[in-house]
Amino acid sequence: MTPQAVLDHYDQGLLWPADRPLPIAADVDAAYQQALALRALRTARGERPVGYKIGFTNRTIWPRYEVYAPIWGTVWHTTLARSSGGTGEVSLDRLCQPRLEPEIVFGIAATPPRDATLEELFGCIAWLAPGFEIVQSHLPGWKFTAADTVADGGLHARLLIGRETPVGRFATSAHALDELLGRARVRLYRGDELIEEGKGVNVLDGPLHALHHFNQELQRCPGAPALMPGDVVTTGTWTDAWPLEPGQSWRAEFDAPFDSLGITLR
Structure with missing residues (x-):
């Protein structure tokens, strides 16, 4: 599947036909080059990259x-929404087999140095926020290889970010933030029904570790842009990814001091 074919399926919200040859790319490294070609196509038509998603950081799934192993993809100004009031509304129009993931999102203040330590990375963080990533797959039944998911835009569809809180209000060191995130839990509700509970340690031992792993992988990927001030990075789901339908309302209640976040789907 060519990058243009992937983009066409993004635009139409269509499954990739079952009679087309798979896998999308020979291996994960080749898939990242396809994903960067897709990124160039989207940029050329006026979309603006605003950060990254990290996927498959939750070892339990x-x-x-x-x-x-984790993967990563691009977040776009056309796929990002913000809500400072604790809830937001997102359309599922032209999404393909969408699913919901509760996550913690980082805002980047500075480009991390090469092979940054956790402490150096902590110094490059501006804020943290609760987030809902809506992921999608253009392969039937969510059956794919790792290379397929990378070439398929990292499965990213939408990202809703809640209130952004300066990192210094949570911790003053990487160690303290890592411990706080690692022991935090989330309760995911659909309407008033508790669907699943998860914890921060699920994502590569904590979201800060997920960010650290991603930064290393990004720096090692030929042709990949560096993390930049103002970028957002969503670090992976604390629960399984749950199928979505228009009209649903979901809520993620994170342990204090992290905010909770609600989403309504249309």
């Missing part, structure tokens, strides 16, 4: 999807 690796066997379910048969993907056993």
